[in-house]
Amino acid sequence: MFGKIRCLATGHSIDRHRVWHDGLNNRARCTHCKMPMIRERGDWVPYAEEDHGGRNRMPHPRTGEPA
Ligand SMILES: [Zn+2]
Numbered sequence: 861m862f863g864k865i866r867c868l869a870t871g872h873s874i875d876r877h878r879v880w881h882d883g884l885n886n887r888a889r890c891t892h893c894k895m896p897m898i899r900e901r902g903d904w905v906p907y908a909e910e911d912h913g914g915r916n917r918m919p920h921p922r923t924g925e926p927a
Pocket residue numbers: 863864867871872873890891892893894895
C-alpha cells in the first residue's frame with residue numbers, strides 16, 4: 861500500500877531493468893505498485909486494456925501476461 865501512496869504523490873517509477881517490447885510499444889511495470897505501464901509517444905503511462913488492448917500486441921515473452 862505504501863507504494864501506491866508514493867505513486868500518487870510522485871508518479872510511477874518504471875522498472876527499467878525489466879522493460880520488454882510487445883511488438884508495438886515498450887512495456888514495463890512500476891517498481892512500487894507493479895502497475896503495468898506502456899511507453900506511448902515518449903511518455904510512460906499506465907496500461908489500460910480499453911485504451912491499449914486489442915491491437916495485435918504480443919504477450920510477455922516469459923510470463924505470457926497480456927499486460
Ligand atoms: Zn506505481
